Amino acid sequence: MPVNASDALSLAGRDLISVRDFTRDELIAFLDEAEAFEYYTSPILSGMVMGSLFFEPSTRTNLSFSSAMQRLGGSVLGFADSKVSSTSKGESLADTVRVVENYCDIILLRHPFEGAARLASESTRLPVINAGDGTNQHPTQTLLDLYTIRQKRNALEGLKIAFIGDLKYSRTVHSLIETLSHFDNELFLISPTSLRIPPDFLEELNANGTVYHEDEDFFSIAQDVDVLYSTRIQQERFPDAVEYEKVKNAYRIDRETIEKLGGKATLMHPLPRLNEISMDLDDYPGAAYFDQVRNGVTVRKAVLSLLLGKTRV
Amino acid sequence: MPAEQPPRVPEGSKIKVSALREGTVIDHLVAGTALKVLKILGLDSDRSVTIGLNLESKKMGHKDLIKIERHEVINEEVQKIALVSPNATFSIIRDFHVVQKLSPSLPEMIENLLRCPNPSCVTTDDRVRTKFIVVRTDSLRLRCHYCERTIRKDEIELL
Ligand SMILES: [Zn+2]
Numbered sequence: 446m447p448v449n450a451s452d453a454l455s456l457a458g459r460d461l462i463s464v465r466d467f468t469r470d471e472l473i474a475f476l477d478e479a480e481a482f483e484y485y486t487s488p489i490l491s492g493m494v495m496g497s498l499f500f501e502p503s504t505r506t507n508l509s510f511s512s513a514m515q516r517l518g519g520s521v522l523g524f525a526d527s528k529v530s531s532t533s534k535g536e537s538l539a540d541t542v543r544v545v546e547n548y549c550d551i552i553l554l555r556h557p558f559e560g561a562a563r564l565a566s567e568s569t570r571l572p573v574i575n576a577g578d579g580t581n582q583h584p585t586q587t588l589l590d591l592y593t594i595r596q597k598r599n600a601l602e603g604l605k606i607a608f609i610g611d612l613k614y615s616r617t618v619h620s621l622i623e624t625l626s627h628f629d630n631e632l633f634l635i636s637p638t639s640l641r642i643p644p645d646f647l648e649e650l651n652a653n654g655t656v657y658h659e660d661e662d663f664f665s666i667a668q669d670v671d672v673l674y675s676t677r678i679q680q681e682r683f684p685d686a687v688e689y690e691k692v693k694n695a696y697r698i699d700r701e702t703i704e705k706l707g708g709k710a711t712l713m714h715p716l717p718r719l720n721e722i723s724m725d726l727d728d729y730p731g732a733a734y735f736d737q738v739r740n741g742v743t744v745r746k747a748v749l750s751l752l753l754g755k756t757r758v
Numbered sequence: 759m760p761a762e763q764p765p766r767v768p769e770g771s772k773i774k775v776s777a778l779r780e781g782t783v784i785d786h787l788v789a790g791t792a793l794k795v796l797k798i799l800g801l802d803s804d805r806s807v808t809i810g811l812n813l814e815s816k817k818m819g820h821k822d823l824i825k826i827e828r829h830e831v832i833n834e835e836v837q838k839i840a841l842v843s844p845n846a847t848f849s850i851i852r853d854f855h856v857v858q859k860l861s862p863s864l865p866e867m868i869e870n871l872l873r874c875p876n877p878s879c880v881t882t883d884d885r886v887r888t889k890f891i892v893v894r895t896d897s898l899r900l901r902c903h904y905c906e907r908t909i910r911k912d913e914i915e916l917l
């Protein structure tokens with residue numbers, strides 16, 4: 446659906462393809478709406494249908510969106526894996542979308558190719574939500590991360606936020622860092638040299654005047670860090686198994702590391718985790734990774750109702 | 759890439775090209791880009807074109823030069839050529855005289871001209887028209903409208 450820029454804060458009918466498409470105020474509007482949805486259960490999306498097109502499987506995202514839609518009274522149709530869709534017969538993405546738009550009110554798209562959601566949105570009059578396009582964007586993940594930070598720290602500004610692990614390939618980290626540049630925070634970027642954040646992102650941070658520190662050493666993080674965002678370090682990123690073992694353990698977070706860092710940090714992770722976060726932290730009051738999962742549903746409720754133009758009554 | 763040593767042209771000598779009556783002279787092209795520029799212009803085969811490759815240039819060391827008969831470049835073409843050769847100069851010739859000089863500036867959006875270097879970009883499907891947003895012009899940065907990958911000058915590849 447083409448962007449309607451006439452009313453900056455009207456999100457009805459808009460697509461959610463990339464966090465880049467939204468202003469700071471619009472991002473905050475999503476979060477505010479989500480907050481209102483914390484305990485809101487009326488079926489305001491009753492009679493509405495979400496067309497859910499997963500050209501690659503992603504069980505968690507799929508379940509989270511379906512839960513949000515169904516809890517608001519809406520229903521879901523679609524496929525969870527492209528093996529069963531007609532694209533395996535060579536139908537183009539644009540054609541698939543033009544067919545499916547007749548069955549639903551909003552389209553959710555997951556696709557292994559970067560830019561697929563943007564392309565889909567240009568082929569339909571319906572709002573399109575990007576549920577992940579390759580390594581590019583997954584905007585509701587970014588929104589739920591922002592939401593969780595604001596929920597746990599009561600602010601989106603003036604925070605010390607550390608990102609730890611694979612900063613080179615992590616889509617989650619890239620999007621969140623870019624989005625945080627709308628707000629005034631101090632960032633710590635901790636990764637092995639081989640998994641440093643790509644220079645293009647640093648260039649953007651420099652252009653935005655974001656304060657950041659890059660280091661390999663976990664304990665270079667300030668003692669009074671507010672948020673620790675840990676990501677998976679995947680073995681396939683390392684040609685050498687020994688190197689992987691070293692790195693894996695250097696960035697593992699357990700109770701001791703939390704204590705060393707002041708014992709107050711909010712601990713986030715996009716899940717699934719391998720062993721980046723020790724299980725003994727699951728009852729640590731700052732552990733927020735399961736809250737992220739719950740917040741995912743809340744944020745998606747807000748996204749669905751805002752884009753569908755259905756307001757709470 | 760170290761350029762091959764071009765054949766020496768004696769100091770002061772000029773390459774002989776017939777004077778242009780009507781058309782465009784594109785000068786100060788980065789050496790090695792003339793053929794790309796011709797591809798951008800996509801001229802029909804009945805037009806006569808003179809190309810100078812690897813000419814000596816005081817300012818640039820070496821440069822390419824193109825003279826095109828009976829074609830006056832338009833702004834859109836100038837902008838596209840600026841992508842491969844940002845300092846190119848364009849002189850519109852009428853009746854053997856330069857009547858206008860154009861200097862390149864980049865458009866905000868470049869459509870269906872470049873290939874996205876990202877192998878998992880949705881535009882690798884040939885049916886999709888490519889689009890790039892010009893993010894910065896000082897040290898050139900483009901962003902693919904689809905995969906959002908930032909592209910540097912040395913990654914630019916014409917379709
Ligand atoms: Zn691309």
